[in-house]
Amino acid sequence: MKVLVIIPAYNEEESIKMTIDKLSKDAPYVDYLVVNDCSRDHTKEILEQMHASFISLPVNLGIGGAVQSGYRYALANHYDIAVQIDGDGQHDTAYLATVLEPLQKQEADVVIGSRFIAKEGFQSSGMRRAGIKILDSLIFLCTGIEIKDSTSGFRAINRTMIELYAKEYPIDYPEPEAIVRAAVEAARILEVPVVMKERNAGQSSIRPLHSAYYMLKVSIAIILCRISNHKRRK
């Protein structure tokens, strides 16, 4: 099966090369695509120098728009599986096989790499974990699916989901909403344990000042997504 690893990158000049090198070492059997989301630093030059496989957005679209470009690319180039990992090196590509396995066995449509199952590695701050818990409960209430790490950006999807996400993908803080979007399509969602590291460099897209806005927006988005899409049953 053809696998594409999508790496959204915004101002990741310090870590992008390492992320790509580690990926090529850990999983030489996959293709990858870096989506340079109109970085203002030298991310693009580094990618050019490396002769990396990348696309460069002419306008900054944010994480959702960047990831969606990757899914569009995967759709157009007939990939069977698409994996997204962060460009900052916090997702350990050694776990790529773990995330891919359920898809290759066709046991799931969406696989989420979760840092809260094995409870190893970087666990994020207490505040942030509390926020994630609230979102997880909300997702459970809306869809009946139990997720432990709904904000994890380490996830793999199969062809059916690539088609869905290429067409519509949430824009701003997409991870939890994307789960709900998949859930209302009756996708089989599976969480597997992975270990995450603390960010090497760069800034998380969730900054402390924005967290109240983040929680409010994502909560409304989850509820809206649930009520505007009727659940399909298989």
Add this chain to the structure above:
Amino acid sequence: MSNTLQIFMIIAEVIYFILIFCFLKRKTLSLKYTLLWLIAGLVMLFFTIFPLTMIRAVKFIGVESAMNGLFALCIFFIIIILMSLTSIASKQSERIRTLTQQIAILEKRVREIEELNEKADENSNMQEGA
């Protein structure tokens, strides 16, 4: 409503319509998004020419003074127009997003084709040299 007010209102509304038509003629406004402005203007014009209908309508919904009714109506139209603007902006950002993504993917293809061409050129140059 006094006659003077009525006259000034009509003059204001005529200016309003002339402005809209000028914009439409110069194509700085597209008709699709101007319909709301036109409808709002027509309703206002109707109420200015027949103030009694407005006084009755305003009484019916429980507002005492006709002027307050007029203000409420204006604010209502402005809110509707603002909402439609937000909806237009959202639709446009959606389209811009799709375009941006498509351009980026095409740019990668162009880059790859150019690289292939360069290689092919180098190969043919080398063959000519030999």
